[in-house]
Amino acid sequence: MPIDSDFPKNHKVVGRHDHVDDEHFHFVWGPGRSDAESATNAEVQNAYKKRNETYVPLGVHGTMVAVDWDSCVADGACIEACPVQVFQWYRTANDIPAIEMVNATSGDEGENHDREGRKDYSDKSDPIREHDCIWCMACVSVCPPLAIKVDQSNLEFHERESRTYNESLSKGSAPPPHSH
Numbered sequence: 001m002p003i004d005s006d007f008p009k010n011h012k013v014v015g016r017h018d019h020v021d022d023e024h025f026h027f028v029w030g031p032g033r034s035d036a037e038s039a040t041n042a043e044v045q046n047a048y049k050k051r052n053e054t055y056v057p058l059g060v061h062g063t064m065v066a067v068d069w070d071s072c073v074a075d076g077a078c079i080e081a082c083p084v085q086v087f088q089w090y091r092t093a094n095d096i097p098a099i100e101m102v103n104a105t106s107g108d109e110g111e112n113h114d115r116e117g118r119k120d121y122s123d124k125s126d127p128i129r130e131h132d133c134i135w136c137m138a139c140v141s142v143c144p145p146l147a148i149k150v151d152q153s154n155l156e157f158h159e160r161e162s163r164t165y166n167e168s169l170s171k172g173s174a175p176p177p178h179s180h
């Protein structure tokens with residue numbers, strides 16, 4: 001099931017995934033979907049069972065480079081296709097249940113740009129370096145469930161939410177939001 005191409009309008013920001021560089025971050029949009037591929041994919045569901053983790057809908061990570069984690073089945077084609085390493089397996093940085101990645105901080109895991117680098121099929125492709133995208137669209141067509149939407153014009157949603165998010169956190173006392 002493809003990512004909802006209108007997710008910034010049909011979903012709300014439910015979290016913010018920070019990069020350890022203290023500058024970049026991407027938003028997480030929810031709610032997630034319980035009827036997309038990863039809910040029924042045997043490899044994904046078996047991986048959750050082996051870990052004794054409960055499978056729950058996860059939502060969309062990223063805004064300009066957005067991955068629907070409920071569609072993502074840890075294929076890894078995007079990780080190999082991207083020429084500038086926008087993506088990484090989320091569990092290489094934080095090996096925790098995916099739902100806890102709604103508000104997490106991750107570092108660059110630069111050696112892990114191989115589809116076989118997934119911890120298991122409960123891993124997800126994380127657009128941790130969304131700000132590095134060069135809009136080549138290579139990731140979009142290689143994803144089997146079409147879980148990825150790349151749209152430079154969604155920067156508008158990212159920037160709008162950045163202001164709102166910081167204001168709601170700070171009640172007006174925070175420094176200006178980052179633009180990336």
Ligand code: SF4
Nearest residue numbers: 082133134136137139
């Ligand atoms: S559009 Fe190209 S540069 Fe951007 S995330 Fe996809 S593969 Fe990487």
